[in-house]
Amino acid sequence: MVAYKSKVVERIRLPSRERRAAALEEAGYNAFNLAADDVFVDLLTDSGTGAMSDDQWAALFRGDEAYAGSSSFDQLTSAVADVMGFERLVPTHQGRGAENVLYGALLSEGDVALNNTHFDTTRAHVSNQGAEPVDCPIAGAHDPETDEPFKGNFSLERARAVVDEVGAERVPLVIQTVTNNSTAGQPVSVENTRRVRAFADEIDATFVIDACRFAENAYFVTRREDEFADATVADAAREQLGYADALVMSGKKDGLVNVGGFVATDDGALFERCKQRAILYEGFPTYGGMAGRDVAAMAVGLREAVEESYITDRIEQVRELGAMLEAVGLPVYEPVGGHAVYIDAGATFPDIPADEFPGQALVCELYREGGVRGVELGSFAFPETDRPELVRLAVPRRTYHREHFDHVAETAEAVLEKRHEVAGLEIVSNPAVPELRHFTASLEPVSAERAAAADGGSE
Structure with missing residues (x-):
């Protein structure tokens, strides 16, 4: 049961596909560098992004x-x-x-x-x-x-x-x-x-x-x-x-x-x-x-x-998004957590090696296909740590509705249909603090020459 109703609304718009592609390139293929006005459904973080009562x-x-x-x-x-x-x-x-x-x-x-x-x-x-x-x-x-x-x-x-x-x-x-x-x-x-x-x-x-x-x-x-x-x-x-x-x-x-x-x-x-x-x-x-x-x-x-009605609605909404993404075929980390749905990007893009950041590639494709912004929490965000290639879709509190989640699921399905066409990424500029590189680093798609060399080296 929904625990609240809307009193104030904010207009949002889905930029054209051409604008999304340009915005992604301008951002250095880093979702943190995207302008909020260029984002349709923003699942980058649940930190400070919710609606107050x-x-x-x-x-x-x-x-x-x-x-x-x-x-x-x-x-x-x-x-x-x-x-x-x-x-x-x-x-x-x-x-x-x-x-x-x-x-x-x-x-x-x-x-x-x-x-x-x-x-x-x-x-x-x-x-x-x-x-x-x-x-x-x-x-x-x-x-x-x-x-x-x-x-x-x-x-x-x-x-x-x-x-x-x-x-x-x-x-x-x-x-x-x-x-x-x-x-x-x-x-x-x-x-x-x-x-x-x-x-x-x-x-x-x-x-x-x-x-x-x-x-x-x-x-x-x-x-x-x-x-x-x-x-x-x-x-x-x-x-x-x-x-x-x-x-x-x-x-x-x-x-x-x-x-x-x-x-x-x-x-x-x-x-x-x-x-x-x-x-x-x-x-x-x-x-x-x-x-x-x-x-x-x-x-x-x-x-x-800590009110029961609020927290129950909160957890159930995140769980609902997880079920919708799983239904379209996205490999969801189970069980779904409390504030976000985590996607196994390595399983989503099995053709992209870890050193080409499959999680960051998934973040970019979700934005390119539907203006949905998430965040990579795998080898790009945590270099030199033994963690799975995850993408987090964090749900702001008391902000989005079922229709927004429908759009996210449709976007994910479109990404999956093109999964074997997606290229990996390489870093072109790095900040001085490696623990925080995912906030400001710039990337670009892996060159055809590097991809060919990687394919040759694996044969």
């Missing part, structure tokens, strides 16, 4: 813009305490601001950070501190066909092997990302969180939960973890988050706002370190790079995110 818009008008001591900050503090269980928070302009504040306070040169799977900005912030990010996904996490209910879980076996190799003194930080974005948006069980908490205690490490999609994760917990079969999403969320020493949060996901984030912790010493670092990089501790109105809107959004 009428209560959130009302909060915008009531926002307190005081530089210090804002009442909007008091409202956010109250919401974080009620919904997430933490009394102290340091606001930031968005999630990567929170990562900079927290990981800058916790990591030093030569350290190792463990995570069920680092996402791009998390990996970059860890590396920026001179530390080494190490992924600890469970066995089968990268298999798009297994039906494990919590494929986002943190592998303690892998983590202990790393500690045995480098020594516990080099591992001051253990992170668990819920849901696990880099593993196709897969959920994490509360039982796994408990065990990771115990492991962090064993090695005297700080345990951080990246909570940007905490409500979506809690929904899956109530549906898939027997202990929580009779629990509310709100109760499951508080239970899971309560095992962490600190949270890093992008409010642009399950805060249901267009900007903002925070660090939350009840560790007094860590709170003070984060607060001082935030003053340097973000702003005063009661606004943290946000306008007061945005702080107020997030306070409302956090409470709405």
Whole structure:
């Protein structure tokens, strides 16, 4: 059952095929470089792209813009305490601001950070501190066909092997990302969180939960973890988050706002370190790079995110898109996650080798065929990591309808009909930070000469 109705609409248009082809070339075959006006259905990200509720818009008008001591900050503090269980928070302009504040306070040169799977900005912030990010996904996490209910879980076996190799003194930080974005948006069980908490205690490490999609994760917990079969999403969320020493949060996901984030912790010493670092990089501790109105809107959004009607509709909409894409023959990562549908681009384009970025080729073809924008999360986004060639179609919250999904499915079907005609891509310009190359790198179709050489070399 749909949990809301539209009050405001935005006109969108599908550019001509000729314009889409030109726009793709002008963008260097990188969807991040496309102008939003040239996109028809935008599934690039669910971060900050959703529609706010009428209560959130009302909060915008009531926002307190005081530089210090804002009442909007008091409202956010109250919401974080009620919904997430933490009394102290340091606001930031968005999630990567929170990562900079927290990981800058916790990591030093030569350290190792463990995570069920680092996402791009998390990996970059860890590396920026001179530390080494190490992924600890469970066995089968990268298999798009297994039906494990919590494929986002943190592998303690892998983590202990790393500690045995480098020594516990080099591992001051253990992170668990819920849901696990880099593993196709897969959920994490509360039982796994408990065990990771115990492991962090064993090695005297700080345990951080990246909570940007905490409500979506809690929904899956109530549906898939027997202990929580009779629990509310709100109760499951508080239970899971309560095992962490600190949270890093992008409010642009399950805060249901267009900007903002925070660090939350009840560790007094860590709170003070984060607060001082935030003053340097973000702003005063009661606004943290946000306008007061945005702080107020997030306070409302956090409470709405754990409402059963909202979160059920949210997850079911993503699941519906997955079923529609699977019905036209696209190889969908199973089970479908909470915020996005992930496509196995390697299986979609079996003729394109990994070093020609089949995922990025799929992103480009979805745009060329129907003005649909997604994002590659395979070997282009994560160089030198052992991950499948995935394309993510992230669904903005409370934004699109069934008709938009019909168009996405029709576009995917058109791409599949031409799958053996699609060329791979090669990078022609690279940014200095390899962990972030997919944001700004430029590509071009593989030349006929290179393709012929590759074919000859495989014979």
